[in-house]
Amino acid sequence: MARSKAGVHETERANARTFLIGLCIFLALMLGFPTVANLWYSFSNVSIYDLTGTAFVGLANYAEAVTNPNLWDALGFSLKFAVICTVLEVALGLAMVFILHPILTKRPWLTGLLMLPMMVSPALMGVMYRLILNEFTGVVPAYLYMMGLPINLLGRNWIYETVIAIEVLQWTPFAFLIMLTARQSMAGELEEAAAVDGATGAKFGRLIVMPVIMPSIIIVSFIRFIDSFRVFDHIFVLTGGGPGNETTSISIYIYKLFFTHSKIGEAVAVSVMLLIASMALLYSALRLAVRRAPT
Secondary structure (H helix, E strand, C coil): CHHHHHHHHHHHHHHHHHHHHHHHHHHHHHHHHHHHHHHHHHCECCECCECCCCCECCCHHHHHHHCCHHHHHHHHHHHHHHHHHHHHHHHHHHHHHHHHHHHHHHCCCHHHHHCHHHHCCHHHHHHHHHHHCCCCCCHHHHHHHHCCCCCCCCCCCCHHHHHHHHHHHHHHHHHHHHHHHHHHCCCHHHHHHHHHCCCCCHHHHHHHHHHHHHHHHHHHHHHHHHHHHCCCHHHHHHCCCCCCCCCCCHHHHHHHHHHHCCCHHHHHHHHHHHHHHHHHHHHHHHHHHHHHCCC
């Protein structure tokens, strides 16, 4: 009997190795080759007219990238945008968890309605807001004008707040869903024991709920930070990175380098640096979440 069980386990391990090898080969073909190609492009003199990148230039593309002042302007916008959006999304999502958890426990179907903004394509969201916020034909400026507030939400004075509001409105449901899942996974015995000990209301939320969902808060914060940092879709559709370079994120900056200025090597060099920074941030988030996970 013991031998038969050992044989079954060995067969399962062999099958697992077979499937794992297939998965690794698939990932190597789909992701490995583009990654190696991008690395080669970042070290070569490649252009739209010569995509082979036969001339090796070493770190010249990286040196040109870091000495370009427009890169630091785009990084500054992306960092500020990501920090503000992440703080707002996590704070609003956490508040929604505490407020709506009792309601969603009784009516879980309402969760689907709260997820609707997240299901819309960011590019389509940009088109929608471009229509409703247009200074001349948009419904929102029309109502603001009727209230005596002739504000152009797509103008230089308000565009930064506008793109932040759009990002927060669309992706707060994502942060809310992750933290709500962590909240709903709490054992009922833990809540009962806390009630017996007198930990109710705000005290229960601070001493019991927050430590339990803290790993989820850390993970969702880093995910939303990285996603907001590399924002492209709705800002590009809404403003094209303007007025001027007011809303040029790092992703839009790379796009313009590649397609507008034909500086492919420099654009790929910036994207490689961005990839490495994103992986380092995600790795730090995972380590921090594991350390803060309750034992």
